[in-house]
Amino acid sequence: MSHPKPQPSFKARAGAALADPTLKLAIDRTTGTAERKRAAAVAAFPEFDAARARGKAIKDHVIAHLDHYLETFERNAIASGAKVHWAADDAEARAIVTRICLDAKARLVTRAKSMLGEEIGLPHALADAGIERVETDLAEHIIQLAGEAPSHIIWPAMHRTREQVAELFKAGHHPPPTADDPATMVQSARRELRAKFLGADIGISGANFLVADTGATCTVTNEGNAELTTTPPRIHIVTAGIEKLVPSTAHAFALLRLLVRSATGGELTQYTTFHCGPKRPGDADGPEEMHIVLVDNGRSRMLGDEFREMLRCIRCGACMNHCVVYRQIGGHAYGGTYPGPMGAVLTPVLDGLAGSRDLPHACTMNGRCAEVCPVGIPIPTLLRAWRVRSWREGLEPGVMRAGIGIWAMLARRPALYRLATRLALPVLRLFGRRGWIGSLPLAGGWTAHRDLPHPPGRSFMDQYRDQQAKKGAGQ
Incomplete structure (x- = not known):
């Protein structure tokens, strides 16, 4: 399987991100809105703390009895007509999905947003198998056009500004959108994806929850793309981590109350869909086959x-x-x-x-x-x-280990520590200006992108002693 090129180090990636003002603007727009909406949703839901305690208890119970619920889910999913596959790791999961696609002679696969699919490297596996993959979530469609990976698990394209998306759509849509306002661009994406929805041989989705007592899988979206991904194709493949289990539909809804408020600040998403097996006689629509791939990949x-x-x-x-x-x-x-x-x-x-x-x-x-x-x-x-x-495990760099060793030596000797602090304060003041430190030896990682607060004239211990003395005098 082909893999992306080796990445720069975390420090290099973080440094590049800090130097990108457009990225900061895009992040602030999305996360700031999400933070405010969550706060409002929680404030309007007085039972949130009780719901959170129940959600924690549900997940802990399932984790403690995971083997039981996995067997129950498999039994009920098979009874509903689905085929259940077990994958010990990412390589096995990729192999299972690509084998299903190749056996079905699939040429076009649509995919609803799934971080588990990203985790197991499914996009690269499908490409290596010569299968066309179309991401149907709007944000995933954007990053597929950009040739990027998701930058957020809910808003995969949150690092992209509206202006950047407009340029991607102009280059990637045929015909291109006639304007760059959100409504026009959404209409352009809808037009671009509609034929793919209807022409796909296989639809692949993830699952927000796996319901043990029915064998159903649950998807949660705001666009309806998951329903169009899983319903028209003749085969539906679900990839899900084994920890996604819940005992019953009632437990799934208990967690949905937490999920949606925490993710988007809403009470419920536009589309919450339970898939229970393939199409049955008399059903108006649905896939002819349903495959569920349960992935461990380190969870056990x-x-x-x-x-x-x-x-x-x-x-x-x-x-x-x-x-x-x-x-x-x-x-x-x-x-x-x-x-x-x-x-x-x-x-x-x-x-x-x-x-x-x-x-x-x-x-x-x-x-x-x-x-x-x-x-x-x-x-x-x-x-x-x-x-x-x-x-x-000895993975820390030698410089860090030496630095912590010096600090530990000082910390074990209070008198020496206080002396070092008193000596450091006047030195730090030399680098200050207008209440801030703009540069400092050995601290370039901090001061390259932000100033540090100017230290007070006296150490913490000196200030603490004064404060205690005043309290004693007041008594």
């Missing part, structure tokens, strides 16, 4: 380690929208399938810690991701666990 391994709680994730993207790092550098800088805080936890699982150790360090530990997570995943705790593992 997570069951037994400190990253187990990450299996609760319902892929809402709230952690990204509230992350101060993501909102500066966007999704592509993370380099993996999943960006942002959740990606910083998942990418080392999928790609190995050695090649992604920078991601757990790309976090200020401010805890906003954990505050907004609809199922209570302690993401900072999990990122700290990766940092600990990276240190124990």
Whole structure:
């Protein structure tokens, strides 16, 4: 299978992102709106905390009994007429999907947005098999025209401005749109994709939930493209991670109340569809065959380690929208399938810690991701666990290990630490101007794109002693 060219380092990607003012504008437009809408949706839903506790309990229960619910789902999905396939890793998942497509002699495949498909490398696999792939989600259509990967799990093209999208549509649509206002461009995309929907041999989707007691899969969209992807073709293929299971439809709806509010700030999406097997006698439409590919790809391994709680994730993207790092550098800088805080936890699982150790360090530990997570995943705790593992495995650069060693030596000697602090303060003041530090030796990664606050004239410990003395005098 062909793969993309090797990427620059995380620091190089982040540096390029920080230097791109257009990217910052695009990120601010989308994440700022998402943050405000979520806050309004939560404020209008007094039961949100109770719903979040229930959602967490549902996911924890399924994770604890995953084997039972996988067997139940498989049994009921087969009873509905679907064919269930098991994939231990991404390579096996790709092979299963491409084999189904080749056996069906498929020439054209439409695909609804699915991060699991991106995770297993499905776009490249279909291309290698000589199968035309058409992304039907509007944002995925945009990035397919641009030849890019998604930069966000909910808004894959959020790094693109409207003006940039207009240029892509002018070059990629035949005929091109007559104007660059949103309504005209959406109409152009609809016209471009309509024939593909109706001419596809196979439709491929992901699944937001897998319902164990019915064997149904659930998709959640706002455009209706998933329904047009899964209904007209004669074969429907679902790719889903094994953690997407819920015990029943009622449990799926309990999580939908959290998913939609956290992702887009709405109460319910425009289209929430449950697919239960292929077309039956008497049905007006639907696929003749339905295949469900259940993908492990490291998830079973997570069951037994400190990253187990990450299996609760319902892929809402709230952690990204509230992350101060993501909102500066966007999704592509993370380099993996999943960006942002959740990606910083998942990418080392999928790609190995050695090649992604920078991601757990790309976090200020401010805890906003954990505050907004609809199922209570302690993401900072999990990122700290990766940092600990990276240190124990000797993956940290020698300069960092030496620097932390010096700091530890000072921290264990309070008198020496206070002396070093007193000496550092006047030195730092030399680099200050108008209350800020614009450049500093050995801190170019920070000062290249932002100023640092000018330090106060006295150390924290000196200020603390004064404060305590005043309190004592007041008594």
